[in-house]
Amino acid sequence: MELKRFAIYIPAYNAALTLPRVLERIPEKIRREVQEILVVDNNSPDNTHLIALEIKKQQDMHNLRVIRNERNEGYGGSQKIAYQYCIDRKFDGVVMLHGDAQYAPEFMENLIEPIIRGEADMVFGSRFTGDPLKGGMPLHRYLGNRALTTVQNLLLGTGLSEFHSGYRVYAVEALRRIPFQRFSSDYHFDTEIIIAMVDTKQRIMEVPIPTHYGDEENYVNIWRYGLDVLVTTVSYFLHRRGWRRSRNWSRIFGE
Numbered sequence: 001m002e003l004k005r006f007a008i009y010i011p012a013y014n015a016a017l018t019l020p021r022v023l024e025r026i027p028e029k030i031r032r033e034v035q036e037i038l039v040v041d042n043n044s045p046d047n048t049h050l051i052a053l054e055i056k057k058q059q060d061m062h063n064l065r066v067i068r069n070e071r072n073e074g075y076g077g078s079q080k081i082a083y084q085y086c087i088d089r090k091f092d093g094v095v096m097l098h099g100d101a102q103y104a105p106e107f108m109e110n111l112i113e114p115i116i117r118g119e120a121d122m123v124f125g126s127r128f129t130g131d132p133l134k135g136g137m138p139l140h141r142y143l144g145n146r147a148l149t150t151v152q153n154l155l156l157g158t159g160l161s162e163f164h165s166g167y168r169v170y171a172v173e174a175l176r177r178i179p180f181q182r183f184s185s186d187y188h189f190d191t192e193i194i195i196a197m198v199d200t201k202q203r204i205m206e207v208p209i210p211t212h213y214g215d216e217e218n219y220v221n222i223w224r225y226g227l228d229v230l231v232t233t234v235s236y237f238l239h240r241r242g243w244r245r246s247r248n249w250s251r252i253f254g255e
Contacts, residue, residue, distance in 0.1 A: 005092035006112065007036045009082040011075065012099030013219065016046040022097065023055055023064075025105040030112075034063060035091060039099070040078045041068040048099070076189025083175050094175075096168045103167040107209045111169045114205050121174035121202035122194075124160070125167030125209035135211025144222060148229055152191075155237040156198050161206055163194055163229075174202050182252045187220055188228040192252070195236050199253075 008026065012019055019039070023031075031037065041049040049068040056064040073081065079096070086094045093115045097105060103125060114120040127135065128149075133142055149162050178196040183189045197204055232248075239246035249255075 003030065003033045003112070003116070004035055006034045006095065007038055007082075007086050007089075007091050007093075008034055008095045008097055008108075009079075009086070010037065010039045010097050010099045011042065011078045011082070012039055012044065012048050012052075013042045013072070014044045014046045014048060015041075015099035016044070016048045016051045018101040019048060019051055019099045020055060021101050022099055022105060023052075023061075025101075026097075027106060027109060030108055031061075035089075037061065037064045038082060038085065039064070039066045040082050041066065042074075042078050043069045043072045074185035074189075075187050076183055076192075077185035079189055079193075080181055080183070080185070083170070083172075083180055086172050087176055091172050093172060094170050096166065096170075098166050102212055103165075104210055104212065107167075107207070110207050111167065111209075114207070115169050115171050119203070120205035121171045122197050122204045123169040124162070124204065124206045125165050126161045126206040127165055127209060127211040128161040129206065129208040130210060132211040136213035137211050138213065141222065144226055148226060151230065152233050155233050156195065158198060158204075160204070163191060165209070166190065167209055177202070179252055179254065182254075184228075184232075186228065187225050188232050191229045191232050195233065196252070199236075199240070 010022065039052045049066050052066045055061065083094065093112065095108060095112065097103060107125065111123045111125055114123050145162055145164050149160065152163050153159060177200055180193060183192040235246040236249055238244040239249045
C-alpha cells in the first residue's frame with residue numbers, strides 16, 4: 001500500500017478563514033504524494049469553496065478537488081459522499097481532517113502508518129492519551145467525553161481512550177465492508193461507524209495527538225449529540241443481545 005493511493009478528505013462548513021491554514025499545515029511530502037485532497041464544502045454560506053479553488057489555482061495544487069454540496073447534507077452526509085467517492089476511485093486509504101484547524105495535520109503521518117503497514121483498518125487520533133485540558137478542551141466537553149467513552153467501552157467491550165475524535169484514517173477496504181450509507185447524516189455518524197467496525201471485528205488503533213481548541217465556530221449541540229450517542233450505543237447493545245429490537249440497527253444491518 002502506497003501513500004499515492006490515499007486521499008485526504010476535509011469536511012468543511014464556513015471554513016473560509018481556517019481552511020487555508022489547514023491545507024498549508026499538511027506536511028509537504030504528504031500533500032505532494034497523496035492522490036487527492038478532497039474538500040467537501042457542505043453548502044457553506046461563506047466562500048469556503050471559492051477559497052479552496054483559489055488556493056488550488058495559486059499554489060498549483062493539481063491533486064486538490066473541491067466538491068460543493070447543493071444543500072447541507074449534514075456532517076455524516078458529507079462523510080457518505082467522501083467515502084463513496086474513495087471507494088469508487090479504488091483508493092487504499094482516506095484521512096478525515098476537519099477544516100476548522102482543530103486537529104494537527106502535522107501528525108498525519110503517524111495516523112497513516114498503521115494503515116500502510118496493514119496493522120489496522122481504522123486509526124483514531126486520540127486526544128485523551130495526552131492532556132486535553134492543557135490543550136484548551138473545555139471542562140464540560142472533557143467530562144462528557146470521559147463519561148460517554150466509559151459507557152461505550154462497557155457496552156461494546158472495547159478499551160478505547162475516547163470515541164469522539166474526528167481525526168481518523170480508514171482503510172477503504174474496511175469501508176466497503178460496512179453499510180455506512182445507512183448511517184445517520186448527523187454528528188453521531190461517527191459513533192455508528194465505530195460500532196459497525198466493532199461489530200464486523202475490524203481492527204481499531206489509537207495514536208496520540210495534541211489537543212487544540214481555539215476560536216473556531218462549533219456547530220454541534222453537545223447535549224443533543226451526547227443523547228444521540230448514548231441512545232445509539234445502548235440500542236445497539238440491546239439489539240445484538242436480542243433483548244430489544246432496534247429499528248435503526250435492523251435497517252442499518254439489513255435485517
